[in-house]
Amino acid sequence: MSPLSERIQEYLPLLVTGLWQTIAVTLLSLVLASALGLMWALMRSSGSRWLSLPARYIVEFLRGIPILVVLFYIYFVMPEVGLDLTAFQAGVMGLALTYSCYIGETFRGGIEAVDRGQIEAAKSIGMKHGKMMRRIVLPQAFRIALPPYGNNMVMLLKDSSQVSVISVAELTMQGKMLASSTFDNMTVFTMVAALYLCLTIPLNFLMRRVELKMGAAT
Amino acid sequence: MIRFENVHKSFGKHEVLKGIDAEVDKGQVVCLIGASGSGKSTLLRCVNGLEDYQSGRISIEGETIDAHAASIHAIRTRVAMVFQRFNLFPHMTALQNVMEGPVHVLGEDRDEVRARAEEHLRRVGLAEKMDFYPSALSGGQQQRVAIARALAMRPDAILLDEPTSALDPEMVGEVLSVLRDLAQEHMTMLIVTHEIQFAREVADGVIFLDQGRIAEHGGAEEVLSRPQNPRTQEFLRRVTHPI
Numbered sequence: 001m002s003p004l005s006e007r008i009q010e011y012l013p014l015l016v017t018g019l020w021q022t023i024a025v026t027l028l029s030l031v032l033a034s035a036l037g038l039m040w041a042l043m044r045s046s047g048s049r050w051l052s053l054p055a056r057y058i059v060e061f062l063r064g065i066p067i068l069v070v071l072f073y074i075y076f077v078m079p080e081v082g083l084d085l086t087a088f089q090a091g092v093m094g095l096a097l098t099y100s101c102y103i104g105e106t107f108r109g110g111i112e113a114v115d116r117g118q119i120e121a122a123k124s125i126g127m128k129h130g131k132m133m134r135r136i137v138l139p140q141a142f143r144i145a146l147p148p149y150g151n152n153m154v155m156l157l158k159d160s161s162q163v164s165v166i167s168v169a170e171l172t173m174q175g176k177m178l179a180s181s182t183f184d185n186m187t188v189f190t191m192v193a194a195l196y197l198c199l200t201i202p203l204n205f206l207m208r209r210v211e212l213k214m215g216a217a218t
Numbered sequence: 219m220i221r222f223e224n225v226h227k228s229f230g231k232h233e234v235l236k237g238i239d240a241e242v243d244k245g246q247v248v249c250l251i252g253a254s255g256s257g258k259s260t261l262l263r264c265v266n267g268l269e270d271y272q273s274g275r276i277s278i279e280g281e282t283i284d285a286h287a288a289s290i291h292a293i294r295t296r297v298a299m300v301f302q303r304f305n306l307f308p309h310m311t312a313l314q315n316v317m318e319g320p321v322h323v324l325g326e327d328r329d330e331v332r333a334r335a336e337e338h339l340r341r342v343g344l345a346e347k348m349d350f351y352p353s354a355l356s357g358g359q360q361q362r363v364a365i366a367r368a369l370a371m372r373p374d375a376i377l378l379d380e381p382t383s384a385l386d387p388e389m390v391g392e393v394l395s396v397l398r399d400l401a402q403e404h405m406t407m408l409i410v411t412h413e414i415q416f417a418r419e420v421a422d423g424v425i426f427l428d429q430g431r432i433a434e435h436g437g438a439e440e441v442l443s444r445p446q447n448p449r450t451q452e453f454l455r456r457v458t459h460p461i
Contacts, residue, residue, distance in 0.1 A: 120268055121305035125319035125371060126295035135322060139309045 007187055011178055015188075018174030019195050025091055025160045025170055030153060032096035037103030042133065044104075045111045055104075063101045067162050070094045075166040091163030091170075099156050106152060110145030111137060143214050150207035154200055161196075171195055219244045219406055220265060220375060225274035227260060234260050235271065236430040242375070242423070245404035249417040249438070252427035253453060258410045261427070262377050265408065266290075266297045278374070295323060298368030302380040304360040306352040312339060312363045313348040316370045324371070331370070338366040342396050358389030365396055375406035382413060414457055418442045426450045 001007070043055035062070070074097075075090040085093065114137050122132040142149075164173035175192035179185045220242040227235035234257045242248045250258040263269040264276055267285035276283040283293060306315050316335040320326045339348050342362040352360050361381060368376050381397070382390045394416050400407065401420045411417060417424055417438055424441040426434040426449075434441050434450045445451045 115305075117301060117303055117305035118307065121299075121301065121307065123268065124266055124294055124299040124301075125367070126291050126323045127319075128291055131322065135318070136307055143309070 001184070004187065007182075007184060008191065011182075011184075011188060011191060014174050014178055015171060015191055015195060018169060018171035019199075021088075021168065021170040021174075022157070022160050022172075022196075023199070025088070025095065025163060025168065026157045028092045029095035029099060029160070030156055032092065033099035033103050033156065036096060036100030037105075037107055040100060040104030041107035041111055044108050045133075047129070059101045059104055062097055065098075067094065067098050067159060068165060070098055071163060071166050087163070087166050087168045090166055091160075091168040095156065095160060095163065099152065099159075102152050102155075103149065106145050106148045107141065109148070110141035110143075113144045114140045146211055146214060147207075150204070150211070153207070154203055157199055157203065158196065219246075219279055220408065221275075221277050222261070223275045223277075225261070225264065225271050225276055227257075227264060227269065227271040234430050235264075237274070238430075238432060240425055240432060240435060242406060242408055244374075244406055246422040247401045247405075247407045247409065247420055248423040248425060249421040250408065250410045250425050250427060251412070251414070251417065251453070251457075252433075255429075256427040257430045258427045259379050262379050262408060262410050265377055266294050266299055268299075295319070295371055296374045298371045298373035298376045300361070300364050300368050300376060300378040300381050302384050304352070304357070304364045304384070306360055306363055306367070308352050311349050311351055312344060312355065312366075315352070315363055316366045319367065319371045335366070335370050338369045339363070341369075341399075342366050343392070356389060357385045358392045361385065361389075361393045362396055365393070365400075369400075375408065376400075378407060378409040378411070380410050380412065382411070412457060414442060414454065426453065428453075 002010075040055045040059055043051040046052055065073075071091065071094040074085065074094050075087060078085060078090070118136055118140065119132065122136040127136070160170060161172035164170060164176065167173065171192055175188050179188040182188065222238045222240045225235050225238040226233065238261060240248075250262060252258045260269055264271050264285075265278075265283060267283055267290040270285035278293060278297060281289070281293065284290065306312075307318065310318065313332070313335055316338055317328070317331050320331040320334070321328050336345075336348065339345060342365055344359060344362055344366070347355060347359060347363075352363070355363065365376075365381075378397070382393050385393065390413070394413065397407070397409070397416075398420055409417075409421070421438040423436065424434075424438045425432055426441060426445070426447070428447075428449045434445060434447045441450065442454065445454060
């Protein structure tokens with residue numbers, strides 16, 4: 001076998017293309033999951049049964065299914081009913097749906113933790129529900145929800161490796177292929193783990209900084 | 219201006235207001251007193267629809283208050299409220315708190331509102347604190363910002379729910395003195411309070427609530443100095459001579 005430094009140089013380009021895919025999958029599903037999650041949370045705290053019950057059932061339903069099954073379902077079953085998706089699209093969709101539940105619950109927790117007095121004060125100056133949510137409740141709810149939201153982000157990043165099962169060529173998938181063609185499991189998977197840490201450690205650090213800054217502003 | 223006609227209100231089976239009839243005229247200051255659980259805060263909160271009531275009628279300048287009607291939002295812009303625990307918006311500075319309603323609910327011009335808001339904050343003695351967040355202000359300062367926030371709406375009347383009860387004793391005076399100024403300018407106010415001395419000095423009328431009923435209602439001097447009802451006498455004795 002060639003020396004370690006040469007092997008690292010040989011594997012790195014392939015793993016980095018996988019890393020970019022991981023970042024793309026994570027960011028896209030994070031944006032979608034956050035938007036959907038916010039929608040579930042707003043529906044559940046709308047005060048209307050017609051909105052809150054469907055949101056509750058959707059969240060309960062999706063949370064009860066493992067990510068892998070959701071991914072298989074979207075990638076393999078949807079084409080049978082006419083919805084043909086690329087592996088990448090199916091992967092983003094599956095992650096986004098699953099994580100919209102976690103993120104939705106995180107936002108809902110934040111909304112419910114806002115002091116009742118804030119809602120009364122907003123009402124007492126004549127605010128209607130929508131404006132009250134936008135200007136008074138959500139800014140405070142986001143601040144409360146930020147630490148758990150950061151956790152969700154890191155978990156989503158790590159769970160993006162699950163989309164390798166439907167052949168999305170992200171970091172874990174590239175590692176698996178490289179390892180099976182070179183039999184150099186130790187080097188390849190150590191590099192894969194290190195590359196994930198290159199994302200998660202700065203992300204954790206960033207979240208802490210943002211939390212401190214937001215905390216200081218009140 | 220604010221009229222209560224046979225107002226009944228229950229929380230489940232428990233009836234907290236058992237037929238309230240009263241009136242607050244324009245420019246009057248009326249204090250609601252009574253033991254805790256007598257229904258005085260509930261009555262106050264019914265006026266701007268933070269609570270609903272089951273029967274009877276509450277009206278402002280003839281317009282009926284219905285907590286569940288769409289009209290409640292417009293009514294609330296005319297009847298401001300000051301809370302026991304201030305309830306300032308913690309993510310906004312004092313000035314932003316005062317500007318929030320006029321700019322974002324009434325849709326008034328931002329520059330014009332800012333000038334007015336600064337003037338209100340100056341009047342309550344907080345010219346130096348405009349850009350502070352509520353967490354950097356004392357309780358008394360926060361409550362004065364809350365009063366400025368209420369005034370900025372240019373309301374027809376202000377409802378105050380035990381405005382000094384959550385304050386440290388040394389801060390009660392600064393808030394009462396702001397309210398005294400407002401009373402002198404004939405701001406219509408309905409105040410739930412335990413400050414009997416303040417009520418005696420400032421109020422035009424005093425309503426003594428006892429177990430959901432008006433036990434005594436009249437001029438401040440009349441009710442507080444020569445109470446007729448034994449419940450009022452007993453209550454005043456306990457409040458003014460606690461030991």
